[in-house]
Amino acid sequence: MTGRTGRPPLNRRLAEFGTTVFAEMSALAARTGSINLGQGFPDADGPEEVREAAVRALRDGRGNQYPPGPGIPELRSAISDHQRLRYGLEWDADTEVLVTAGATEAIAASLLALVEPGDEVIALEPYYDSYAAGIAMAGGARVPVTLRPRDGAYRLDLDELRDAVTDRTRLILLNTPHNPTGTVLSREELAAVAELAVERDLLVVTDEVYEHLVFDGEHVPIATLPGMRERTVTISSAGKTFSFTGWKVGWVTGSRELVAAVRSAKQYLTFVSAGPFQYAVAEALRLPDSYFEEFRTDMRAKRELLADGLEQAGFKVFRPAGTYFITTDIRPLGETDGFAFCRALPERAGVVAIPNAVFYDHKRTGAPYVRFAFCKRTEVLAEATERLRKAFEH
Secondary structure, eight states: OOOTTSOOOSSGGGTTOOSOHHHHHHHHHHHHTOEEOSSOOOSSOOOHHHHHHHHHHHHTTSSSSOOOTTOOHHHHHHHHHHHHHHHOOOOOTTTSEEEESHHHHHHHHHHHHHOOTTOEEEEEESOOHHHHHHHHHTTOEEEEEEOEEETTEEEOOHHHHHHHOOTTEEEEEEESSOTTTOOOOOHHHHHHHHHHHHHTTOEEEEEOTTTTOBSSSOOOOGGGSTTOGGGEEEEEESHHHHTOGGGOOEEEEOOHHHHHHHHHHHTTTTSSOOHHHHHHHHHHTTSOHHHHHHHHHHHHHHHHHHHHHHHHHTOEEEOOSBSSEEEEEOGGGTOOOHHHHHHHHHHHHSEEOEEGGGGOSSHHHHTTEEEEEOOSOHHHHHHHHHHHHHHHOO
């Protein structure tokens, strides 16, 4: 449809994307004074020593001007060491590591670099909303493969994944641990994905920002599996692990050729970002194992607190194996429309959540599911669960 001037509509590739539901629900939380369990950001800062490292960098004049395009050497070295020590992955800090403005830019730059107009990109549905926008900006065609609830968790149907691959498929966009479902893909599942990628000569872009928040099972980077090192772009970030989401420090690791391609797109997006914070994240990645263990233990306790409270309020709860989100089914409460439920919830219970349907192409499939975040202080979660119990008690 054209306007009266005869020009085609503006922003055609992104026509389906308006204001994000996160902005809508956060504004609703502020307007109603509700507890915001919608958007996934912590309500307390991360380690004091990491914050002080940022202050020290600012005062010392490090990073106050443009940092190097690929990221400061100290951070690229820390990322390389992190991948080697934890997963046995060897990446050259100078040519196979790229620092980005958070994982969101890393995803966008990877898709812009690796996807040509008309290429098909397989994404696991439900998926984080920026995936769809990134594929659209690259001119790709989104092909969802749906994770479906089974036995109290969301599962990947490997046959459905294989059937989704066509001659036009360019890459598979993975996310494990998975937002919003909390699924952690098993080594066996990832091995099957890897076998398919090698067989069909596909690239894989994998979002692993919740790598340090696995409660059940293990985190297996798909790049560690046979045949995957040269065809995988791995993405992670500091925001989720160190609770400094506003710093927007992310990174890409991969082969020299893949990282060079992603860098070619990234340099025309933000060019560089977060100079002083890069020095702080370099120190954060070198924190002792005890930090990561305590962080995971704390989040596991919060998962149990919120999951128990939601069950007592009458929701069906899918306890996540990873991330800091819980997906619930609202049908036991007599509800079927997640959008209507979430828009009414602040007035009804003083709590904000996110309707999972926003993460689906198949909106009806996601309609009865709602996501809550538990990356909040314990007392806040306790108050939220009490409000929900009171609102839905019979």
